[in-house]
Ligand SMILES: CC(C)[C@H](C(=O)O)[C@@H](O)C(=O)O
C-alpha cells in the first residue's frame with residue numbers, strides 16, 4: 001500500500017534511543033510516494049509508574065487501527081517482575097493473536113560470535129506466540145506458607161499448533177535449503193509433545209519438498225553451538241522458542257543485532273516488530289545502544305507490509321555497515337542510525 | 347562404609363560399553379578392603395521389547411536394597427518416544443525421590459570447546475528432579491481431531507523447591523567462590539516463578555556468605571556461551587535444568603565428558619549416577635563411545651557414598667588423560683577405560 005500508519009512504542013531505557021534510529025532508517029528507506037504516519041504511545045514503565053496502567057481496552061482499540069507497531073523495549077528495575085511482561089507485552093501478543101513469533105538468525109560477515117571457527121549461520125525460528133506455557137493458566141494455593149503449591153499450565157491446541165506449523169512449512173518451502181526442524185520435548189511432555197509431533201507429521205505430507213527432522217530442545221541447544229549451520233527453519237513452542245532464540249541471537253552476533261516480529265498472518269490485527277533485547281537500564285541515555293536490531297526489525301515490518309524492496313535495502317545496508325565495523329572505533333546510537341540511513345537512501 | 351553394593355544398569359546401545367569401563371575404573375580405584383558387589387539389571391529397550399515391561403514394583407523393591415545405582419543409557423529407535431523416559435528413567439527418579447539432579451560442568455585443560463578463546467568453566471547445576479513440568483500432570487482431549495487440546499501442568503511446591511534450593515546453597519557455601527544463581531522465567535511463569543524466587547530469597551538469609559543472583563532462563567543461555575566463567579553454582583527447575591545442562595555440557599567439552607547424579611540426599615533411597623549422553627545407537631557396538639562421562643559419574647557416586655579420596659583420584663586421572671589426548675590418535679572405549687584404570691590404580 002502507498003501509505004503506512006505506524007504505532008510507535010519507544011518504551012523505556014534504550015528503547016527510546018533505538019526506536020528513534022529505526023524510524024530514521026525507515027523514513028530514509030521509503031520512496032517519496034509512500035506516506036508514513038506515526039503515532040507515539042507512552043506504554044511501559046513510565047506510564048505504569050505514573051498511572052498504574054499497562055494496557056487498557058481503550059489502548060488496544062487505538063492500537064488496532066494502525067497498520068503495524070514498532071516497539072523499542074519496555075521495563076525498568078522499579079517495576080516488579082512480570083507486571084509489564086504479562087500486563088503489556090504478552091497481553092498485546094494475545095490480544096492481537098500474534099501467533100507467529102518470527103526470529104531470524106544470520107551471522108553476517110565481520111560480526112563477532114562467541115563460537116570458534118566463524119560457522120555459517122542462517123536460519124529462522126518460527127516460535128508459537130499465543131499458547132503453551134505462556135497462557136497464564138495456573139495458580140497458587142497457600143501462598144507464602146510452607147505448603148504453597150504453584151502450578152503453570154501449558155495449553156496446546158490442534159488449531160494453534162497447526163497454523164504455526166503450516167506457516168513454518170511455507171517459509172521452509174520458500175527458502176533454498178527447504179529444511180524444517182521441529183523442536184520440542186516430546187519424550188517427557190508427552191501430551192503436548194504428541195500433539196505437536198502428530199500435527200507436524202500430518203502437515204509435512206503437504207510439503208513433500210521440505211526435509212524435516214525432530215529434535216529435543218535440550219539436544220537443540222547442543223547443535224546450536226556445535227553445528228548451527230545445520231538449521232534452516234525451526235518451528236517450536238512458545239517457551240522453547242523463547243529460550244533457543246536468545247541462544248541463537250548470542251551465537252549469531254548477539255542481541256545487538258537480533259530482530260523479531262510478532263505476526264498476525266491473517267492481518268486481522270496489526271503485527272508488532274521489536275528487537276529481541278530489553279530496555280538495558282544500565283546503559284540507557286548514554287548513546288551506547290546498538291540500534292541495528294531495531295533497524296532489522298523495521299525491515300521485517302516492511303516485508304510484512306509488502307515493501308520487499310525497501311526491506312532488502314535495509315538488510316543490505318546493515319550487512320555493509322557491520323562488515324566495515326571490525327577494528328573501527330565504536331560509534332554512538334545515532335551515528336550508527338545516520339550511517340544506515342545514508343546507505344539506504346543512497 | 348567398607349563395602350559397596352551396586353545396582354548396575356548398562357541399558358542399551360553404548361550404555362553397555364561405557365558401563366563396563368566405568369566398573370573397570372571403579373574396581374581399580376577402590377582400596378583392597380572395600381568389598382564391591384554388583385548386580386546387573388537388564389532394564390531398557392531390550393527388556394521392553396522382550397516383555398513389554400519398563401520398571402515394575404518388584405524391580406523397584408529389588409533396586410531399593412542397593413547402596414547406589416550406576417546407569418549407562420537406555421533407549422533405541424524401536425521404542426516409541428516417551429515410553430522408556432516416562433516408564434523407566436523418570437519413574438525411577440520419582441520413585442526414589444531423586445530431587446537433587448547434580449550436573450557439574452568443568453572445562454578441563456586440553457579439552458575442545460565450541461567457544462572461542464577457551465574460557466574458564468567450572469560450575470555445577472543443581473537441577474530439581476521431582477517436580478515442575480516433569481510430573482506427568484496434564485492430558486489430552488479430542489485426541490487426533492482438529493479440536494485436540496493437550497495440557498502439561500508444572501507442579502511446584504514450597505517443600506520441593508526449598509529442599510533443592512537449600513542443597514544448592516550448601517554446595518555454594520562449600521565452594522571457594524560462594525556464588526549461587528537462580529535460573530527461572532519468573533516474569534512469565536509468575537506462579538511458579540514467585541514461589542521459586544520467594545523461597546530462594548528466604549533461604550539466602552541463612553547463607554549470608556553466598557553471593558546470589560537471579561537470571562531468566564533465556565538470558566542464561568546467552569551467558570553460558572558469552573561468559574560461562576561467571577557461574578559457580580546454579581539452581582533451577584527440572585525443565586530449565588534439562589535444557590541448560592545440555593548446553594553447559596556442550597560448551598564444557600561435550601556430552602562425552604558430562605556426568606550426572608540423581609541424588610536422594612536423605613539416603614532413604616539409593617541414588618543413581620549416569621552420563622548425560624544417551625544410548626547413541628548409531629555408534630553402538632563399535633568401541634567408539636567415550637566412557638569418560640560414565641567414569642566421572644562413578645566419581646560422583648563414590649563421593650556420594652563418602653569415598654572422597656577415590657573420587658578425587660578418578661577425577662585427577664580423567665584430567666590427566668584428557669590433557670594428553672590432544673593430537674593423539676583416537677582410542678577405543680576400552681583403551682580409554684584401561685588407561686584410566688591404570689592411572690587410578692597407580
Ligand atoms: C519479556 C518476555 C515476556 C519475552 C518472552 O518471554 O517472550 C522476551 O523474553 C522475548 O523473548 O520476547
Ligand SMILES: CC(C)[C@H](C(=O)O)[C@@H](O)C(=O)O
Pocket residue numbers: 187188218431432435436588622
Ligand atoms: C531422557 C530424558 C527423560 C532426560 C530428561 O529430560 O531429564 C534427559 O534428557 C536428561 O537430561 O537426563
